[in-house]
Amino acid sequence: MANLDKDDLSQMNRSYFQSLSQDKLVEVADNLHQLATELWEKQQQNSENSSQPPSKDNPYDSQTTTEQSEEIEESESSCGQTDSEKVEQSRVKEKKKKSKRKRGKQPGGKGFGRSQPLKAEVIIPHYPDLCAACNQDLRENNAQRYMGYYVLELEPQLFGFKIVTQLHHYYQTTCSCGHCTHAKPGTGLVSVVEGRSKDLQLTEYVLVGSFLATFIASLSVRYRMSRSKIREFLKDWTNTELSIGTIDRCIRETGIACVPVVEELVEQLQEADILHLDETHWYESGKLHWLWVAVSTKTAVFHIGSRRKEELSHLVTEAFLGWLISDGYAVYRSHPKRQRCLAHLIRKARRFADPAGSL
Ligand SMILES: [Zn+2]
Structure with a gap:
């Protein structure tokens, strides 16, 4: 199927x-009809019928004001919390109020410059196979190089590995x-996180190759190495210099690339006879979230989200017909085959038997 982009469309006009x-x-x-259909379907998406966050919704369609949303969030997040959790949450909130400094490189801060120019050890050409407009085979046509970029990639050896510098050349071909049509670096999933200034898209047009990332x-x-330790390790042991920002991006890109694996693991969970579920509070950048976990005998999947019942659908779907073992939190109670977790019951029994906690 053709993948028409801005460049392809700009070449099409009435005389063409x-x-x-x-x-x-x-x-x-x-091809144009397929593109129009995709765009129309995308335009119809919102936070209720896709994985988009509410911030991507049309603000003029919203029935809830910001203040109302905050109130709802406040009351939901405090539901079921102990006093110590509330104190911790207000402490984090207070800290957040005091510091306006964003994480990462500050505006005007010293940038990262490469001290040694990259030298290609291998050149990898990319040619367009089909005409983006009429689908004709272009492999026999003459191609012209129009762009290139370096990629640092990890290559496994018989013993150990080495990091090679690849030069990727991209070609364009004119059809009869x-x-x-231009050959272009591939792109993949986009990660949309509420509050992040820029969405992160998987792309081949990056300095670090997929294996090294x-x-x-x-x-x-x-x-468990920090970003700065990884930077030090790569410099000392592989003579490869990468910025903290590039290392951070690699870690996030790999996380996005794992999405299909998580989907597969969630499917495996549904086939289990017994599933254990639990949740606990989880702070990210001072904001309270909830960390959910579903565990079978073979699989464990973690999910970070709110404490609402809908979050459960990321771990347990209607396809699950086994026994669900959990604590007494209300959202688990609708499952027809549910058993209270023995560890939670023992803890509760001890509290009744010895309220002072001397046992
Ligand atoms: Zn053509």
């Missing part, structure tokens, strides 16, 4: 359409219909 044969015109019209994410998540 008039120059096409009947068959080519049908192909081009079909007159349309010029995964390695960096592994150093962070599996081996």
Whole structure:
């Protein structure tokens, strides 16, 4: 299927359409129809029928004012909390009020510059296969290079690994219909996080290749290394200099790339005979969220969200027919086969038996 973008569309006009044969015109019209359908469906999306956050909704469609939203959030988040949790939350809020400093590099701060120019060890060409307008095979046509960029990539060796510098060259080809098609770096999922200034999209047009990015994410998540320690490690052991911002982006990109894996794990959860569920409070940038976990004998999936019942659908769907074992939180009670968690019951029994806590 053609993937028409701004550049492709800018080449199309009335005289281009008039120059096409009947068959080519049908192909081009079909591609444009697919694009129009995709755009229309995207326009209809909002936070109620997709994974978009409420901030992406049209503000003029909203029935709730900001103050009302805050009140709702306030009352929901304080529901079920102990006094110590409330004190902790107000302490975090107070701290947030005092500091207006954003995380990461500050405006006007010293930037990161590469001390050594990159030198390509391998050149990887990318050619367009099909005409974006009429779908004709372009592999036999002459192509011209129009852009290139460097990628640092990790290459596994028989023992150990090395980091190589790749130079990716992208080519453009003109079809017999007159349309010029450009090969372009691939793109993937977009991560939309409320409050973040820029959405993060997976793309091949980056300095760090997917294998090296995964390695960096592994150093962070599996081996618990800080961003600055990872930077030091890569410089000392691989002679590769990366900024803290680039390392941070690699970790986040790998997280987005794992979304299909999480979906697969959630599907596995639904097949379990017994599922254990629990939730606890979780702060991110001083804001209170809830960390949910669903555990079967083979799979564990964590989910961060609000404490509302709807969050449960990210972990347990209608397909789950087994036993749900949880504490007494009301949102679990609608499941027909539910058992109270024994550890919670024992803790409760001890409290009744010995309210002073001497047991
Ligand atoms: Zn063409």
